[in-house]
Amino acid sequence: AMTQRTLVLLKPDAVKRGQVGEIIRRIEAKGYALVAVELRTATPEVLAEHYAEHEGKPFYQPLVDFMLSGPVVAIVLEGERCIEGFRSLAGATDPTAAAPGTVRGDLGRDWGLKVQQNLVHGSDSPESAEREIGIWFPAL
Ligand code: DAT
Ligand code: MG
Numbered sequence: 001a002m003t004q005r006t007l008v009l010l011k012p013d014a015v016k017r018g019q020v021g022e023i024i025r026r027i028e029a030k031g032y033a034l035v036a037v038e039l040r041t042a043t044p045e046v047l048a049e050h051y052a053e054h055e056g057k058p059f060y061q062p063l064v065d066f067m068l069s070g071p072v073v074a075i076v077l078e079g080e081r082c083i084e085g086f087r088s089l090a091g092a093t094d095p096t097a098a099a100p101g102t103v104r105g106d107l108g109r110d111w112g113l114k115v116q117q118n119l120v121h122g123s124d125s126p127e128s129a130e131r132e133i134g135i136w137f138p139a140l
Contacts, residue, residue: 007132009121012070032079
């Protein structure tokens with residue numbers, strides 16, 4: 001067994017478009033346990049830590065501004081290989097390229113908007129998951 005935890009964010013577009021329930025439904029249907037679920041308003045400080053690896057890239061500031069544009073839902077999941085499993089549920093970064101059946105591939109968005117408005121974040125490795133859970137849920 002390889003039980004893992006991962007940090008998931010439902011981004012401001014998911015909250016604004018009323019897709020929180022649908023995305024959590026998919027997470028639960030896959031069999032992952034919800035360890036923490038909180039509606040939060042991000043801060044520039046938290047986002048600078050969370051997206052440190054992207055600092056300096058052309059999409060960094062638009063990404064941070066977008067993440068500050070409304071509340072997010074911060075989630076910690078637990079389950080067998082859930083880091084890889086949630087990224088599989090989420091689909092490719094670019095919603096246009098994301099496969100049908102995935103969150104990013106299936107759920108509606110404002111077409112014409114930017115790649116960063118792709119509904120969800122999921123940690124990409126055990127190291128990232130530990131780091132990101134520490135940022136969003138220091139008590140865990
Ligand atoms: P992911 O969220 O699939 O892990 P990432 O870590 O490479 O993708 O990038 C973080 C976020 O930044 C991503 O969800 C959307 C945004 N982003 C990535 N590449 C982008 C690009 N080329 N143009 C605009 N936004 C981008
Ligand atoms: Mg990433």
